Amino acid sequence: MTRKWIVGNWKMNGSLSANQDLLHAIHAGLSTASCQAAVCVPAPYLAQVQQQLLGSALWWGAQDVSAHEQGAFTGEVSAAMLRDFGVRVAIVGHSERRQYHGETDALVATKAQRALAAGITPIVCVGETLAEREAGQTQAVVKRQLAAVIHTNGHCISEIVVAYEPVWAIGTGKTASPEQAQEVHALLRAQLAAATDHPERIPLLYGGSMNAANAASLLAQLDIDGGLIGGASLKAADFLSIVAAASQ
Ligand code: 13P
DSSP: OOSOEEEEEOOSOOOHHHHHHHHHHHHHHOTTOOSEEEEEOOGGGHHHHHHHHTTOSOEEEESOOOSSSSSSOTTOOOHHHHHHTTOOEEEESOHHHHHHSOOOHHHHHHHHHHHHHTTOEEEEEEOOOHHHHHTTOHHHHHHHHHHHHHHHHGGGGGGOEEEEOOGGGTTTSOOOOHHHHHHHHHHHHHHHHTTOSOGGGSOEEEESSOOTTTHHHHHTSTTOOEEEESGGGGSHHHHHHHHHHHTO
């Protein structure tokens, strides 16, 4: 893995005018970047983002995708609909969806499958809670979460992106140390190696309070191929600093 990935997850933030300013500033500062940058925006803004970023090196994506193809699923957004708006990547199984919307490992695996079938790269999130870490269950939890996705997606697994996001590090300012993150990334890489011939081609992103100050040391780790950025992706200068750290 040479080219790193920096993906912003805006979560439920933004407005037409704020998005326009943020995208303009990111786009303007991206010219020298040699990493793959993307922003995952709230679904109602996909048309705006598509219009503003068409032809840009900055990709755009969604924060979720339905596990169903189409039909009577009120409130859901299908992979085909996302594709209509030029979406290249979609986050699936973010811990906030697992926690607040009861998403199971099996559902997340199906969502990844729907994305892949529509030509969208799923960014599959895995990660343990603080209680699970303290109980020594980190490895078992992330392995179980990834195993479901591998089981459902078979050889297509080489087309996914994985994000390790320890739940205790999300939005808390408590970043996993580079060593803690690397340890889990190495484990995920080994698990992927059993499922695909080229596990090194699957980008493994770290997420959880990554910012301009700590990005470089995390990204220097052998198995950390990029970042999934929440809070710091809402400020152009911070996001661009992380992009710069990933472009070294
Ligand atoms: P923060 O960077 O705000 O901790 O969020 C991380 C995250 O959840 C990205 O998906």
